[in-house]
Amino acid sequence: MIGGMAAPVLDLIDIRKSYGRTEALAGVSLTVQPGELFGLLGPNGAGKTTLLAILAGLSEPTAGAVKLFGDAFDPRARAARKLIGLATQDLAIYPELSARENLRFFGELYGLGRADLRSRIDEMLGAVSLKDRADQLAGTFSGGMKRRLNLAVALVHRPRLLLLDEPTTGVDPQSRNHIFERVQALNAEGLTVIYTSHYMEEVQALCPRIGILDHGRVIACDSRESLLNRLDTALTLTMAEPTSAWLASARQLPGARSVEWSHGNLQVASPEAAALLPKLLAHGAAPSAIDVKAPTLESVFLSLTGRALRD
Ligand code: ADP
Numbered sequence: 001m002i003g004g005m006a007a008p009v010l011d012l013i014d015i016r017k018s019y020g021r022t023e024a025l026a027g028v029s030l031t032v033q034p035g036e037l038f039g040l041l042g043p044n045g046a047g048k049t050t051l052l053a054i055l056a057g058l059s060e061p062t063a064g065a066v067k068l069f070g071d072a073f074d075p076r077a078r079a080a081r082k083l084i085g086l087a088t089q090d091l092a093i094y095p096e097l098s099a100r101e102n103l104r105f106f107g108e109l110y111g112l113g114r115a116d117l118r119s120r121i122d123e124m125l126g127a128v129s130l131k132d133r134a135d136q137l138a139g140t141f142s143g144g145m146k147r148r149l150n151l152a153v154a155l156v157h158r159p160r161l162l163l164l165d166e167p168t169t170g171v172d173p174q175s176r177n178h179i180f181e182r183v184q185a186l187n188a189e190g191l192t193v194i195y196t197s198h199y200m201e202e203v204q205a206l207c208p209r210i211g212i213l214d215h216g217r218v219i220a221c222d223s224r225e226s227l228l229n230r231l232d233t234a235l236t237l238t239m240a241e242p243t244s245a246w247l248a249s250a251r252q253l254p255g256a257r258s259v260e261w262s263h264g265n266l267q268v269a270s271p272e273a274a275a276l277l278p279k280l281l282a283h284g285a286a287p288s289a290i291d292v293k294a295p296t297l298e299s300v301f302l303s304l305t306g307r308a309l310r311d
Pocket of ligand 1 (some may be wrong): 024043045048050
């Protein structure tokens with residue numbers, strides 16, 4: 001503790017990881033503060049899983065330093081491993097064990113005492129709504145139930161940092177909402193969460209601060225608002241073709257980055273579209289339809305890389 005400030009939960013300093021000639025991580029620096037719900041967004045192959053494998057102690061970085069709660073991270077130290085809960089993309093549950101037995105197995109692995117473990121297992125089964133399935137084999141569960149059990153397993157030892165790798169893969173909408181709500185509730189209770197996904201809608205909906213990873217590099221890391229505010233909102237007004245004099249004066253309106261007549265519509269780009277729209281109407285625009293396209297993380301990624309996130 002320096003000056004009363006808690007140490008960052010996680011501090012990654014220039015992390016590199018190479019597999020032969022493949023540079024999976026090419027110098028990643030990131031800091032996650034206590035209580036954050038941090039989104040790590042990147043296309044397939046960006047290096048997300050490699051980064052989480054390093055934090056789980058399953059892989060060693062080629063270079064760089066990891067600090068966990070202010071201390072150098074030693075994944076061989078049990079105390080350090082206990083601070084982290086990891087729900088991997090590939091499920092880490094045993095299909096031939098029941099939900100309860102899975103939780104007991106992992107709880108014992110982390111050294112939870114018997115009495116504590118019993119109440120903790122019940123608590124976790126309740127938290128992911130699997131109480132009535134507690135004694136069924138995990139192998140018989142639906143994709144969504146397996147994901148929920150996987151989340152419970154990652155939490156059973158009360159970690160202080162939860163790492164989620166694509167937690168909604170193969171999940172039905174109901175389980176997906178359930179996982180979202182759990183993650184938000186856990187975060188509201190003070191748990192620091194790193195949520196990794198290539199689904200930009202998920203990260204945009206859940207995470208107030210977001211790092212965008214591409215080709216092993218952090219190409220942007222900022223609050224959701226700042227990331228989205230980098231781009232203009234696109235307004236499309238379906239209306240009669242204006243005169244060029246009207247267009248010229250519309251371009252003088254404050255907040256109008258560009259005003260063009262194109263494809264039979266008035267196309268407007270603005271960093272403050274909500275304020276500009278009434279000004280356009282007051283200026284005499286009489287649209288029969290208005291379409292508003294606010295920036296998304298998808299468009300932010302496109303503007304940063306020239307590529308779509310999903311290709
Ligand atoms: P993501 O999780 O974002 O999809 P990964 O971390 O899985 O990305 O992969 C990052 C890059 O490292 C990819 O180019 C991938 O092919 C490569 N990679 C990952 N693991 C290995 C490995 N064990 N051996 C060789 N290359 C790997």
